[in-house]
Amino acid sequence: MTTTQARADGAVGALRGGIRARGLTKTYGAGPTAVHALRGVDLDVAAGSLVVLSGRSGAGKTTLLNCLTGLDRPDAGTAFLGDGEVTAMSADQLLTLRRDSIGFVFQTFGLMPLLTAAENVGVPLRLRRTPVAEREERVRLLLDLVDLRRHADQRPGELSGGEQQRVAIARALVTDPAVLVADEPTGQLDSRTGHQIMDLIEAVTRERGTTTLVASHDPGLIARADQHLELLDGRLER
Numbered sequence: 001m002t003t004t005q006a007r008a009d010g011a012v013g014a015l016r017g018g019i020r021a022r023g024l025t026k027t028y029g030a031g032p033t034a035v036h037a038l039r040g041v042d043l044d045v046a047a048g049s050l051v052v053l054s055g056r057s058g059a060g061k062t063t064l065l066n067c068l069t070g071l072d073r074p075d076a077g078t079a080f081l082g083d084g085e086v087t088a089m090s091a092d093q094l095l096t097l098r099r100d101s102i103g104f105v106f107q108t109f110g111l112m113p114l115l116t117a118a119e120n121v122g123v124p125l126r127l128r129r130t131p132v133a134e135r136e137e138r139v140r141l142l143l144d145l146v147d148l149r150r151h152a153d154q155r156p157g158e159l160s161g162g163e164q165q166r167v168a169i170a171r172a173l174v175t176d177p178a179v180l181v182a183d184e185p186t187g188q189l190d191s192r193t194g195h196q197i198m199d200l201i202e203a204v205t206r207e208r209g210t211t212t213l214v215a216s217h218d219p220g221l222i223a224r225a226d227q228h229l230e231l232l233d234g235r236l237e238r
């Protein structure tokens, strides 16, 4: 299956453009203890680019990624992925968007401990009710992509941190999403393994044309990114 066919099958098939946000605002709590996590964020990301989002702890990185991908709702402002207005979607539409068009990679990997590496990679395809033969073929391709075919039958507890994150990357990409979001993907890894994961994320972005947002402080990745966004107290400084 080609990338174009896979994406056209998705419910948000037109979602191949970039990312746009205007005036994103999010406050947790109220009164004197309110936390202004986002204070009017505007951004434009070109389709197919690699974007690094940095900023110190508490600056609002996770909140911004969550508002852009519909995991959280901003109090004000708009966010578009391609021509889909995320901030105007219903809960059902957001589920479809995330299932078909966005791949997520987290700092803590988020794998299911009782499933093998191959079964973990196949989970998003099960959710889409992809036929078994096609699912197995896609899982094999993705395990090859992250060089883990020989570990297909091992459970996460039997894999190193770097291997677990590679399984998570394969799972994030198995539906051929237009957008890949990685929130501090190397936070739990030693620096050498972390660099390998960043190299892999950059390679898949370039090869597959995903629009990739990575929350990270990795200077090497920042140097290679198409765009570097820096959050300071809920505002984009660059």
Ligand SMILES: Nc1ncnc2c1ncn2[C@@H]1O[C@H](COP(=O)(O)OP(=O)(O)OP(=O)(O)O)[C@@H](O)[C@H]1O
Pocket (backbone or CB within 6 Å): 028, 029, 035, 036, 037, 055, 056, 057, 058, 059, 060, 061, 062, 063, 064
């Ligand atoms: N559900 C919540 N309830 C209350 N406050 C929250 C909630 N989620 C985030 N915050 C606060 O909003 C601010 C931004 O948090 P966020 O997690 O977006 O920052 P971050 O830049 O991702 O930080 P880190 O690098 O530590 O993960 C922080 O002050 C945080 O404590």
